[in-house]
Amino acid sequence: MNSESTIPSFLGELIKQNSTKLTDADTRILNVLVSDPVRAALENGKEVSSRAGVHPTSAIRLARRLGFKGYPDFRAYLQTNLIERGEDFEHASARMAARLVRAEESGLLASILDGEIAALEQIRNAVSDADIRSFSRVLQTSRRIFVFGAGHAQALSHLISRRLTRSGYDTEDLSNQMDHFPERLVSITSEDVIWLNCFRRPSRVVLEIRKIAQARGAKVLALTDLAGARIKPAPDLHIAVSRGEAGQPQSLVVPMTIANAVILDLAAIDDGYTMRSLAEFKSLRASLAYECQ
Template sequence: MDKHDPAPQALGDLISRHSTRLTDADTRLLDVLVQDPIRAAMDNGKDVSLRAGVHPASAVRLARRLGFKGYPEFRSFLQANLMVGGEDFESPAARMAARLVRAEEGGLLASVLDSEIAALNNVRNSVSDADIRAFSERLCNSRRIFVFGRGHSSALSALITLRLVRSGYDAVNLGGQVDQLPEALSTFCKYDVLWLLTFRRTSPLVHELRRIAADRGAQTLALTDLHAARIDPAPEHQISISRGEPGESQSLVVPMTIANAVILDLAAIDDGRSIRALREFRSFKATSRLTVD
């Protein structure tokens, strides 16, 4: 595009700006692009023209009318808009398409690794040892720990609960027994801790669990990404982190790394409770016949 021409933020801006120059073929091409923005960012000009039923050179002419040097530059614009995000990123297909777009430049595995490394490096600047200690102190002083995560965070909920149980803590994975939440929480009290894991969106169920904890006087810890940061009422302690930019892999390594740090710090402050429990568990596991081949 002309470097003196301010860059539009969306395809709709381009269409409005150049509407008087567009032909019937342009309109057919734009209909195809607008109806499927994910595929539009992936296809070349020939493929788009074929789907629109116009001459293969029509896509190039459209790109030039919109101010681009050619269709590759226009396609890069569409890809950039996909990777910036927006409503399309509520769609898993859109998020995956954006990651594939990014991977075209340097390879799929390299792009995933770069995304994970960048997200982990951001944690250095956004989470402190004091944040980790606030979590571990509440866990250490609790009677029981209720861990809740759904969707992608359900895997972390199960793993965190497993590690806490092996460290000698009475932990319950609420994410694994959603149908029995009333039974699990019927004796919830001020001596317990609720640890919430929520990414992308905060579901009504998370808000209800937080409300119950507040009513019972229990402490709530929340590990969230930036898009799901708002919980009402606010938890006593919350760590909100970025799991990756739009168009990048939304890391589960980042929250798991923070959870691992919390559990490690817990072992540092609980007067040997975690270490003793781990030794006892290892001894029991070695002498029992409960291991599945």
């Protein structure tokens, strides 16, 4: 590639800068690239040329006209645009394609593991023990705990609700009760706490629950990724952490790790309540299993 200073950061700017040099074949290829940038970042020059209906070497000539040494450099440029300048990766297809782009160098499983490890490592600097303790203190002193999450966050909400219930805390997973939402929300009081899990932009339901909690005086805890952090009014306590960079898997392990840390810390401060409840649950489960034999 020529000096980076001569290559605009965005494809649209690059096309405008070189518009007078472009041939009909170039235009056909660019139409193919622009119409499906996700696919364009994965294909080689021959495949792109074939889709455009032009000579197999046309993509190479286009790349050179745009200032690149060859099509591999141009393709790397397209991949960088997809990975680093892909906005919020709102579309699942774009996020998947970005992961496949990264996987080409190190292998699919290795790239996923690298992404998970990197996402977990950054928690050390993003979340403190004090953040975890602030969550567990509120849970310990609440009358009831309501948990809610939509989409991928729903799975985390199920896990939190089950673990807190086994620990002896009166917990309801609102994610499972969408048909009975009004009945459940109308019973919330200032003695209760709502734990919201939100990945990517907050849904309308998340924002409505937050407003209802504020009106009824219930405290709100929020565990979100950076994209889901825009909850208004602001939660009483909020842990926002990256689940991975663009082009990496958006890790569920990160928020699950934080949730597990909160529940473990709760067991450390509730004077043995969690331990006694878990022992009772284990005994009850063993008894029920025996009766079913």
